[in-house]
Amino acid sequence: MRLGPLSPPEMYKRLTSGNNRRANLTKGGLSMFSTRTGFACDSVTEFQIVLALGEVAQANAQQNADLFWALKGGLNNFGIVTSMKMKTIKSSKIWGGITYYAPDAFSRVLREVCDFVQNETDQDTHIMCSAGYGFGHQAVSCVMYHTRGEENPPSLRRFTSIKPQIEQMCSMRTATQLEFGEELSSFTKDGGRFVPNPLQ
């Protein structure tokens, strides 16, 4: 990832400033828990890294704290990171999946995204809205999760109530993070040619 001509520390500062949800980013290590726990790198407590002289260093809040800070956005520019420690959270059932809409629902979906970003206070939700075009078809989708497993919670009803949906393609159900991760994995494969185009 590159965010223009920014140094990694500056990039990290910008990525993590303010309310994460309002940062409105498609990048920065977003997880389905990010509204509550921040970027994924915020849960890292330590990196192990091999530096330019070949020595192994630990970088955490006490030891090599500047490196610890810089690696959260520093990619492969400071050495070869070999492992990392992360804080865990309790694993529980999650309600979520993908809802597909007919193309003409796009403006309504977009309005609801704005409302969600600006007004929603439920910290256990996460959404990704997409408008896609491929093979002659258009579709609008909303990937959404309630990470405490509440089925069709009030915070997501603004999306679940939009019609018409392409119901045979929708996958809203209760499952685990592993299962939801596998679901999204099935949408991409290696070796493609594309240009990322996130709307900010």
Add this chain to the structure above:
Amino acid sequence: MGDSGKAKVLSDLTEVLGDGLILPGSEKYKQANGSYFSAFENGLKPWCIAQPGDVAQVQSLVKTIRPHILSGICHVAIRGSGHTPFAGSANIDNGVTIDTRRLKGITLNEDKSIVEIGVGETWTAVYTQLEKHGVTVPGGRVGRIGVSGFILGGEFRCAAWAIISA
């Protein structure tokens, strides 16, 4: 970057890595160099792909290649799962690509509050292991992505789609 310089780099690295040094023309090279998320990365052709199997080998690799980098003979790229899409982000023409995907390991501490993850793991592997113990981590939404680039840099999941994320 003369051929003699390149030959010296390759022979020095072979000494350190043995079978962990992958050379052009082999099936392993074709497989490893063709396993990036974007075709722009697959299109680059490094002199060799170095696959250290543990931290000690990473250290030896760095110590061995350092003088060659300082003398201007070669450059290196470092890759994890290879998901960052632009050419040169984790692969290199006429240089050495250090492939960290063999650095595995998912280890929970005793009270299950902290997990140590090798950079060669994917989120699918991490969630599979952790869910057996009733915990997880706030990692990637897409399971097939590697942990290293996601944590150290960020995440793309865009393909032909324009995405709004909140």
